[in-house]
Amino acid sequence: MDTKSLIIDVATNLFQQKGYKGVGLNEIIKACNISKGSLYHHFPNGKEELLIACLQLLNEEITKDIVEIFERYPTTREAAEAMISKLVENFEAEGTLTGYTFSSIVSEMASLSEPVRNACAQLYQKIQAIYMEKLLADGFTKDKANAIALMMTASIEGAMLLCLTQKEAEPLKIISQLLPKML
């Protein structure tokens, strides 16, 4: 893997675990076994540029993952259940939700940096769009589909937060059980 991709990969993980301010450049370059010069060669505008690159990678990865699941199952209900159970598995195995959430970055940076806020907004938008497409295929009206897609995004994101604080996967499981009621 080329150096730039390596940096993005490692930094994405660290940012998700510890938040933006919680990770120093020194920590990143040590984890990558590279030098500071190398990092600033690939990201001349420094840490924030790197963060945005990470958010873009995350965007692609999360989107790809969700799209795949939503293509495999016939209805929104089944797809959502499969998606959440995958989240639960991941959480119970690793104790984190790395790769699926970026709430720490949102709440840290949304009010501090417009570019970062925008990148996060796009990511949520993309996820929501996937849900919505499936909901439309299920026969919902545009308005209904939009509202339900938003509800799904919000409740899943919120449930992730609850799982992290409680160190239990139950919140996600309960959300999964309750989702059909909205459909």
Add this chain to the structure above:
Amino acid sequence: MDTKSLIIDVATNLFQQKGYKGVGLNEIIKACNISKGSLYHHFPNGKEELLIACLQLLNEEITKDIVEIFERYPTTREAAEAMISKLVENFEAEGTLTGYTFSSIVSEMASLSEPVRNACAQLYQKIQAIYMEKLLADGFTKDKANAIALMMTASIEGAMLLCLTQKEAEPLKIISQLLPKML
């Protein structure tokens, strides 16, 4: 107001806006017009002790606010709608949700500090308990009430995140419209 309360008050605001790592002690003491010695007199164990004190204050304030609303309205549905519309008003007036959320602290610190994680877990628990009590009064079974209370907590918290990233109050509004469906 005594110095200690002042510190907690100012720090709570700053932490909510910029996250834990995003606020330095120097920024806090400057905003309070006090000295470092004074801060460490009241919080000898430093920044983390201060944060936990802030979370406890937040706990009381949020709880008090929610309880008041839930006492004023006869059903969970009406109370929840009133509560969310208050959030919306606050967000549209000030552009922030200070005083109502602490997701930045959760996602930043949950994996780094057990005491902080615990304080956050307690806060969520308390909020959920208020919802649940009302739901039981509405006639739901214990299991149903528990599940719905969790769903409410998660979706509202998630909607706040979405509002912050989008700079719009719509997510909260839509959640409010959709909540009756679950009841």
Add this chain to the structure above:
DNA sequence: AGTTAAAAACAGACCGGTTGGTATGGTGGA
């Protein structure tokens, strides 16, 4: 009530360490 000593509250200089960021120089391949 007046004196005094202890304790609480506060001030600010200072510490080692780390932060994000820069400047310069080397190296290998085209």
Add this chain to the structure above:
DNA sequence: TCCACCATACCAACCGGTCTGTTTTTAACT
């Protein structure tokens, strides 16, 4: 020869935290 790529040394600014010393409040005793 040139340039992308990387390494190193270095910087000012800031971090959380400690230190010593001063002011202010409290309480006890005569």
